[in-house]
Amino acid sequence: MKKNKCIAELIEDIHSESVSRIRSAARLMTMAEESSLKTVEILSALVNDSMPRIILGITGAPGSGKSLLTGRLIAEFRKRYPKRMIGVIAVDPSSPFSGGAILGDRIRMMSEKDADNEKVFIRSLATHGQIGGVTKGTRAITAIMGALGCDVVLIETVGVGQMEFAVREVSDAVAIILAPGQGDTIQFLKAGLMEIGDIFVVNKSDRPDASPFFAQLTNTLHLARNEKRPVLMTSALIGKGIGEFYDSVEELLFRDILWLKARRLKQTDVIVRRAILSEAEKRLHSLLHEEKRKEVVSDILKGKTSFSQTVEDLLKNCV
Amino acid sequence: MTENTEKKNPIRLLIGKVGLDGHTRGVQYVAHIFRDAGYEVIYPGLRKSPKQIVKMAIEEDVKAIGLSFLSGAHIPLISEIMDLLKDKKAEDILVFCGGVIPDDDILILKKMGVREVFTPGTSDKIIIEKVTALFADSSDEEK
Numbered sequence A: 001m002k003k004n005k006c007i008a009e010l011i012e013d014i015h016s017e018s019v020s021r022i023r024s025a026a027r028l029m030t031m032a033e034e035s036s037l038k039t040v041e042i043l044s045a046l047v048n049d050s051m052p053r054i055i056l057g058i059t060g061a062p063g064s065g066k067s068l069l070t071g072r073l074i075a076e077f078r079k080r081y082p083k084r085m086i087g088v089i090a091v092d093p094s095s096p097f098s099g100g101a102i103l104g105d106r107i108r109m110m111s112e113k114d115a116d117n118e119k120v121f122i123r124s125l126a127t128h129g130q131i132g133g134v135t136k137g138t139r140a141i142t143a144i145m146g147a148l149g150c151d152v153v154l155i156e157t158v159g160v161g162q163m164e165f166a167v168r169e170v171s172d173a174v175a176i177i178l179a180p181g182q183g184d185t186i187q188f189l190k191a192g193l194m195e196i197g198d199i200f201v202v203n204k205s206d207r208p209d210a211s212p213f214f215a216q217l218t219n220t221l222h223l224a225r226n227e228k229r230p231v232l233m234t235s236a237l238i239g240k241g242i243g244e245f246y247d248s249v250e251e252l253l254f255r256d257i258l259w260l261k262a263r264r265l266k267q268t269d270v271i272v273r274r275a276i277l278s279e280a281e282k283r284l285h286s287l288l289h290e291e292k293r294k295e296v297v298s299d300i301l302k303g304k305t306s307f308s309q310t311v312e313d314l315l316k317n318c319v
Numbered sequence B: 001m002t003e004n005t006e007k008k009n010p011i012r013l014l015i016g017k018v019g020l021d022g023h024t025r026g027v028q029y030v031a032h033i034f035r036d037a038g039y040e041v042i043y044p045g046l047r048k049s050p051k052q053i054v055k056m057a058i059e060e061d062v063k064a065i066g067l068s069f070l071s072g073a074h075i076p077l078i079s080e081i082m083d084l085l086k087d088k089k090a091e092d093i094l095v096f097c098g099g100v101i102p103d104d105d106i107l108i109l110k111k112m113g114v115r116e117v118f119t120p121g122t123s124d125k126i127i128i129e130k131v132t133a134l135f136a137d138s139s140d141e142e143k
């Protein structure tokens, strides 16, 4: 395959019947991660393609079973719709030391039966150390999955730091996965997970301490204002409660199509706006290179120029 | 790390095992040294078939596949992977491997297009250097 295909060529290939269409999609995903500029270019080039019908965020405490449960959802989807395609985006943190990462979520997501199935596309992403790194290329990657024909996209992010908030910005609904033995519900409240969840799942229901945890969680949620959100029990290990989980996602999202449309529009709006600002900042940054920066800072501190004058000059020089 | 420092995204590799042997230590170790060298490593777990490895490599858009062998089945497995890559028009994904591999086989593997073969005892530093050099080469060819 030619090395430097441009966005339009790659998209053309995705729309074709060529053997390289999956490859082209994967390439395009790499480009989507490279810069905000490319992310937006890709989003705009795909504006007439259909987005996936369902975009579900899956987050929660480390080790609560997100990947295994994602694997179960894949299998459930495959059982219900053998002809349709499903995409998964698995986000893991980069090492703060080297910038590298080991991305191994997919091990748990694929049953042997599905492991070489062409109807399942899994992409692992690293956060590259950015807060909100989830959102930078994720929306465009979701759109690319849509163009490939994915009906459903699942986005797994690890629930530490602020990543669980970012996943809200790129999904239709967020499922919070919790498991017994990982601290009590007070901690869960503190972590802020309660605000962002649309569906709550107590996984590892095969364990004896799952029921009391479930009761405690239901209680905690019902004491708060919004009681309508579903709370479910699953066992990703033995495959229990998976159908119910899947049903509740469908039900939640298709209750109100207009709401869903509006939500997606607003999300894209935020993503594009943020991309514009980030590109602008990048350009300003290059004007204010190392040498220049020293000079400017010292001039301000010494009172040679005013702060606001400096800002104005910088913006003027940028055009 | 500020958000706006222009940084190239790390190079992505798939580091794994094909075939039936289930020794994890070697391959996990190698995955870690690449991570520590700043690579993004897709780690697919053990006992993957060539078809699964190639599918993953394509979906994850890796620049190279690194495979570890202990079982002695490296020649048929690598040959299958090379063929699959060709079928999918993905020959530009480089392949390197490591393990207990006899000299004669190293020649055969290289003939099949394997870029590097690391035998036991190769230092971490050499592995990283040689693999990193592969990417420098391939970007030169483009120009």
Ligand SMILES: Nc1nc2c(ncn2[C@@H]2O[C@H](COP(=O)(O)OP(=O)(O)OP(=O)(O)O)[C@@H](O)[C@H]2O)c(=O)[nH]1
Pocket: A061, A062, A063, A064, A065, A066, A067, A068, A069, A105, A108, A158, A159, A203, A204, A205, A206, A207, A234, A235, A236, A237, A238
């Ligand atoms: N008993 C039991 N164990 C489970 C269940 N689901 C997952 N596990 C185990 O919990 C561990 C973590 O599972 P993962 O699916 O990797 O969890 P995760 O939330 O994706 O983990 P991170 O991505 O590392 O945050 C594994 O050892 C699983 O086998 C379950 O339903 N019951």
Ligand SMILES: [Mg+2]
Pocket: A066, A067, A068, A105, A156
């Ligand atoms: Mg996981």
